[in-house]
Amino acid sequence: MKRMQNINILPMACVGLMLVLMMMVIAPLLMTHTQTPVDVPRAHTAETKTEENITVTYTIDSRLLVNDVEISPEQLMSAVSSELEKDPYQLVVIRADKGVLHRDVLEILANVKKCGAKRIACATKKSEE
Numbered sequence: 001m002k003r004m005q006n007i008n009i010l011p012m013a014c015v016g017l018m019l020v021l022m023m024m025v026i027a028p029l030l031m032t033h034t035q036t037p038v039d040v041p042r043a044h045t046a047e048t049k050t051e052e053n054i055t056v057t058y059t060i061d062s063r064l065l066v067n068d069v070e071i072s073p074e075q076l077m078s079a080v081s082s083e084l085e086k087d088p089y090q091l092v093v094i095r096a097d098k099g100v101l102h103r104d105v106l107e108i109l110a111n112v113k114k115c116g117a118k119r120i121a122c123a124t125k126k127s128e129e
Contacts, residue, residue, distance in 0.1 A: 053093050054090050055092075055095060056076070056108060057096075059097055060097040060100060067083070076108070080112055080115040091119045091121060092121070094109060094123065096122070
């Protein structure tokens with residue numbers, strides 16, 4: 001009986017590398033809540049970080065969504081509080097259309113702060129220079 005001298009692991013390594021590359025491409029798409037179209041304002045300091053966060057979206061037609069699930073304004077605090085119970089240090093991102101009243105956005109920010117959010121950010125787009 002003849003013993004095999006070398007085992008070719010190159011095909012298995014290539015398959016593993018392809019799986020890692022596919023996960024790297026797909027993961028950022030699954031971790032963000034951006035299904036609701038909102039025209040956010042432009043800013044010079046916009047950054048994009050991929051992490052699991054709570055997204056509060058306020059559209060131009062006064063619809064309020066938490067993680068792309070539509071809720072009434074009265075349900076905002078309970079929805080955000082229930083999400084923050086999992087991890088109080090989750091980032092809460094406020095995505096408000098640039099055409100909405102600032103008073104409404106400030107009210108949303110105040111309510112999110114009352115829920116106990118430790119980290120709050122407003123979504124913007126990077127401006128073209």
